Amino acid sequence: MFPVPRFTALRGGGLEVSDHSVKHLVLKKVHSYSSTSSFRLASFGSERIPEGVVSGGEIHNPEALRAILMRVREKMGQPFVHVSLPEQKGYVFQVSFPVSEDLSLRDAITFLLEERVPLSASDTTFDYEIMPESSSREIKVTVTAFPRKLVELQHDILREAGFRPLSFEMESQAAARALVPPDGKTRMIVDFGDTRTSVSVVGGGIVRFTTSLDIGGVSLQSALQKALGVDAEEADRLKNEQGILALNQGNPVAEALISTLSALRDEIGRRFAYWHTHATEENREASTIEEILLIGGNANLRGFSDYLEQSLRVPVRQPNVWGNLCTFDSYVPPIERTESFRYATVVGLALRAFSGTL
Secondary structure (H helix, E strand, C coil), rough: CCCCCCCCCCCCEEEECCCCEEEEEEEEECEEEEEEEEHEEEEEEECCCCCCCCCCECCCCHHHHHHHHHHHHHHHCCCCEEEEHHHHHEEEEEEEECCCCCEEEEEEEHHHHHHHHCCCCCEEEEEEEECCCCCCCCEEEEEEEEEHHHHHHHHHHHHCCCEEEEEEEEECCCCHHHCCCCCCCCEEEEECCCEEEEEEEEEEEEEEEEEEECCCCCCCCHHHHHHHCHHHHHHHHHHHCCCCCCHHHHHHHHHHHHHHHHHHHHHHHHHHHHHHHHHHHHHCCCCCCCCEEEEEECCCCCCCHHHHHHHHHCCEEECCCCCCCCCCCCCCCCCHHHHHHHHHHHHHHHCCCCCCCC
């Protein structure tokens, strides 16, 4: 109701730390009260993280990560950041409470936290979002929880590198802010990365379900190396250039990839089916997934979107990462479309800096 005035708001950029890279992006607004076309990229980039520094969302070499973040801090030109947290370390669940005068949502959630998360309440940090289907008699919330030590370690490393973190949120929540239009439809977002694939369901602008699969581009690369006897560089080139377009024509590249991609398709299909059975039983307002948005570094794999669409019988598309940022009539961001799918999360983080301000 009373948004923060623009001149007092801290304009943080977006910062995403994954197993293999640190991506950063800073936005600026060229007009005060205009539409989304007023946003421009002030700076952006990606810094490689050596193998073993971060693995599975856990930081194993804080000193090495700190050094990388210090270089990123210099490139960003500002200390304030909104930061993503690794999907595979988080927990998302929905819960309802009857409305009463003495209801404290945070206390109520804390009380039942250990029933929903395999951590003690003291070892967990969480936030919640009130869902639009709440009523005058019942409040429904989506809760996101993370291990407290993980968040505190990342916060401390960022501070030591010269950053001032303004917020932390799950990767899928940030990606949804960038990708999902405000039409209330339910969508599945598949983030096909290098080391893993995140699958989330977004309805009414809120992430309702999320999970992480241990299948990514590295798995495809390894399959090609084993089947064709090529090195990692050649395997990556073949994967990107050929994909599975010639699957029914005896193409050795497609045949080597299809086993891993079939496993990924099956796992995505299980989550798709779960949403339409168990999740709908628990939440009567849950609606049918109308489309799948495919993003991430391997979203460009040739033939995969068609393969997934034919299997799940739902439209699969590569979205416009800049759709909630600008219109191409007035501005075209200086990032190739094929590369932009890697930036969906960090774009959403940067957009958070402009939420709720005049």
